[in-house]
Amino acid sequence: MGMFSEALRRTQSAAAALNERREAVRDMRREKALVPASSIAGRALVTVIAIMTFLAALTSGAAILIADASSAWQSQVAREMTIQIRPTVGRDIEADAEKAAAIARKAPGVAAVRPYTKAESEALLQPWLGGNLDLSELPVPRLVVISLEPGASLNVTALGRALSEAIPGLSLDDHQHWLERLAVMAKTVVVVAALIFALVLVAMILAVAFATRGAMAGNREIIEVLHFVGAADDYISRQFQRHFFQLGLRGGAIGGGAAILAFYVASTLAAWTRATPGGDQVEAMFGSFSLGRNVYVAILAITAGIAIVTGLVSRIIVFRHLRDLS
Incomplete structure (x- = not known):
């Protein structure tokens, strides 16, 4: 009986100590972060x-x-192409621009064609050459901008060949390099x-x-x-x-x-x-x-x-x- 009582007492002491530790943990949780x-x-x-x-x-x-x-x-560049007509001796650049625009309008997939006037073409050079420079004596190329229909597929090779055969000194740029x-x-x-x-x-x-x-x-x-x-x-x-x-x-x-x-x-x-x-x-x-x-x-x-x-x-x-x- 004495040994049993001693074991019971030790068990109760251990349980009490464990409970005290648990209470201490709860107090820490409540009182201090x-x-x-x-x-x-x-x-x-x-x-x-x-x-x-x-x-x-x-x-x-x-x-x-x-x-x-x-x-x-x-998206904007891919929907546009540019025809550049260089001045050629013995040819009317204005007539060549209108002729290039007419050929481009017949191509399938083209939504609009806009030839730039002489003044508009010279205005494009002003940011680089300045506004006080007289460009009337310079051979300023003429531009024709082609706008494509959304999702349209244009045969660039065929259009470029048709334009080159009709007008010498012409180039067609599809802006692929810039893209x-x-x-x-x-x-x-x-x-x-x-x-x-x-x-x-x-x-x-x-x-x-x-x-x-x-x-x-x-x-x-x-x-x-x-x-x-x-x-x-x-x-x-x-x-x-x-x-x-x-x-x-x-x-x-x-x-x-x-x-x-x-x-x-x-x-x-x-x-x-x-x-x-x-x-x-x-x-x-x-x-x-x-x-x-x-x-x-x-x-x-x-x-x-x-x-x-x-x-x-x-x-x-x-x-x-x-x-x-x-």
């Missing part, structure tokens, strides 16, 4: 995440705008934007990793006590994940909002300078800087993705640390 809700390190991390999000959103938005502008350029250059440029911009985005993401992950290790070092005793008294690793890592997810969401919202504001300012400035020659060139090259739905979706996706990545990185690091303690 593992990671302080506000700290200097947390504010610094929010600033870093905001900057990274701003750069990533700005890069992605610019890539989307340039890709859309490139698509519009390619290839535009496609290469658009792909290059997308690749560069993807590389910049990847670098920004790596830098942000490293910053979150250092911040997580710093938070764990500052709360090392609490983490170890909770771990050894039986607190689940999932509970401890979830505290860090929740904290850093909130920091990532806050920083991402700030950075994404700053990127939207930057695009809005650029769009406003572009609208103010739209009537000027420089503004028209910028708009022709890069579009109107207006935020379409795809840009908004991209910025929101980047903001949410950065917040999720921030939480997951902290969770993984904490899990590895707790696994080393076991």
